[in-house]
Amino acid sequence: VGRPKEPLIVRDHVFEAALELIDRRGIERFSMRALADALGVSAASLYHHFHDKGEILDGAAHLALVTSRDRGAGEPRSPEDQIVTIVVDAYVALQEHPGILPVLVRRADREFAIVVHGSVARLLRQSGVPEGLVVSWLDILEGLLIGTAVLEAHTEIDYRVEATTYPVLHASLTNTDQTLDAAQRLEIAVRALLAGSGDRDPAARPT
Amino acid sequence: VGRPKEPLIVRDHVFEAALELIDRRGIERFSMRALADALGVSAASLYHHFHDKGEILDGAAHLALVTSRDRGAGEPRSPEDQIVTIVVDAYVALQEHPGILPVLVRRADREFAIVVHGSVARLLRQSGVPEGLVVSWLDILEGLLIGTAVLEAHTEIDYRVEATTYPVLHASLTNTDQTLDAAQRLEIAVRALLAGSGDRDPAARPT
DNA sequence: ACCTGAACACCGTTCAAGT
DNA sequence: ACCTGAACACCGTTCAAGT
Numbered sequence: 001v002g003r004p005k006e007p008l009i010v011r012d013h014v015f016e017a018a019l020e021l022i023d024r025r026g027i028e029r030f031s032m033r034a035l036a037d038a039l040g041v042s043a044a045s046l047y048h049h050f051h052d053k054g055e056i057l058d059g060a061a062h063l064a065l066v067t068s069r070d071r072g073a074g075e076p077r078s079p080e081d082q083i084v085t086i087v088v089d090a091y092v093a094l095q096e097h098p099g100i101l102p103v104l105v106r107r108a109d110r111e112f113a114i115v116v117h118g119s120v121a122r123l124l125r126q127s128g129v130p131e132g133l134v135v136s137w138l139d140i141l142e143g144l145l146i147g148t149a150v151l152e153a154h155t156e157i158d159y160r161v162e163a164t165t166y167p168v169l170h171a172s173l174t175n176t177d178q179t180l181d182a183a184q185r186l187e188i189a190v191r192a193l194l195a196g197s198g199d200r201d202p203a204a205r206p207t
Numbered sequence: 208v209g210r211p212k213e214p215l216i217v218r219d220h221v222f223e224a225a226l227e228l229i230d231r232r233g234i235e236r237f238s239m240r241a242l243a244d245a246l247g248v249s250a251a252s253l254y255h256h257f258h259d260k261g262e263i264l265d266g267a268a269h270l271a272l273v274t275s276r277d278r279g280a281g282e283p284r285s286p287e288d289q290i291v292t293i294v295v296d297a298y299v300a301l302q303e304h305p306g307i308l309p310v311l312v313r314r315a316d317r318e319f320a321i322v323v324h325g326s327v328a329r330l331l332r333q334s335g336v337p338e339g340l341v342v343s344w345l346d347i348l349e350g351l352l353i354g355t356a357v358l359e360a361h362t363e364i365d366y367r368v369e370a371t372t373y374p375v376l377h378a379s380l381t382n383t384d385q386t387l388d389a390a391q392r393l394e395i396a397v398r399a400l401l402a403g404s405g406d407r408d409p410a411a412r413p414t
Numbered sequence: 415a416c417c418t419g420a421a422c423a424c425c426g427t428t429c430a431a432g433t
Numbered sequence: 434a435c436c437t438g439a440a441c442a443c444c445g446t447t448c449a450a451g452t
Binding site (some may be wrong): 101102105106117118121122124125130131132133134135136139140142143144145146147148150151161165166167168169171172173175176177178179180182184185188189191192193195196197 | 308309312313324325328329331332337338339340341342343346347349350351352353354355357358368372373374375376378379380382383384385386387389391392395396398399400402403404
């Protein structure tokens with residue numbers, strides 16, 4: 001055909017279509033041709049708007065992360081509570097787009113991270129983490145967040161455990177009354193980490 | 208040609224060659240043809256020994272994880288110290304094969320995990336974690352481990368942070384005297400988690 | 415400037431044919 | 434039983450050609 005009056009391809013629409021496709025059919029079946037089909041254009045024309053496939057994946061990943069909700073602006077809360085809320089919210093956002101996880105694992109999205117890091121850094125300081133360790137604790141929290149999302153995206157653990165060889169593990173797997181889901185685990189892990197984060201500089205920590 | 212007297216393809220050799228190739232040139236450039244070339248056979252013949260590419264990737268991932276060292280059998284140590292050693296050792300093993308990480312993210316290797324889980328489960332019990340929460344704490348530790356490895360495999364953070372918008376983060380990024388490397392972060396994170404893991408059942412925890 | 419069909423060099427996998 | 438070359442249906446990307 002040829003050049004239309006209005007461009008057929010809009011960057012943001014492409015990212016949305018890509019994320020939608022990845023969420024619905026998985027990253028494995030996502031291809032430039034499949035995306036082009038969904039958009040009603042040819043695969044070749046996508047290269048007029050994007051450098052390569054990676055740029056589209058980055059955009060879709062960014063989109064998945066940015067749609068994090070913003071609850072908890074209610075009553076004043078402790079810095080620890082606020083950090084927990086931020087981390088758990090980010091986890092929920094990740095969880096809603098499990099297909100995009102492999103992309104995040106290979107291509108970090110630092111543009112997103114900076115917003116979260118900015119506020120969490122301040123909260124960490126408030127809760128008594130010394131300035132020189134703030135970045136390290138940010139990395140710890142981010143690692144826990146990503147790892148939790150990655151593990152949860154796997155199919156459930158279903159390994160056979162012999163009671164005689166691994167008695168404790170076997171008993172624990174059988175005793176599932178108190179088992180926590182991923183969001184609950186993340187919350188108590190973050191609380192435990194924050195409780196331990198002040199240990200190195202107790203004087204800076206009120207209470 | 209035809210059938211040789213001795214089989215040309217041995218499963219374990221294939222896994223070794225695959226891991227070596229992935230470590231050296233990255234998962235992106237790893238293909239059945241490249242692997243076959245390295246082995247001096249044809250790509251088609253690999254399908255006589257493996258169901259598909261995924262089976263080979265699983266074997267390579269398993270190989271990478273199994274080569275975890277076994278230090279620390281020296282003087283008797285606290286359960287916490289032993290857990291720290293196991294987790295950090297597993298991290299080091301992961302770190303030595305960063306190319307295989309994307310494979311681990313998509314395909315969990317539970318056969319490996321069970322060995323680690325068996326001993327860590329026992330140690331968690333010893334350090335005061337109630338039976339019903341052992342599996343949850345195993346998941347937390349595993350999430351932290353995987354997330355730390357994933358984050359570290361990325362190129363370093365190099366984002367621009369404006370001092371006026373994010374004063375605390377900016378100051379912390381500038382103050383790098385105390386910054387910890389990934390293994391150090393993992394160690395203090397695991398210690399903080401273990402310290403917090405007993406809180407729910409303090410009676411079970413001896414001092 | 416923007417989009418297209420056709421082509422290039424790949425890829426995982428299958429299969430008839432060889433010994 | 435084990436290995437092969439050739440083929441199939443894909444893939445990301447490029448490019449001359451169209452308007």
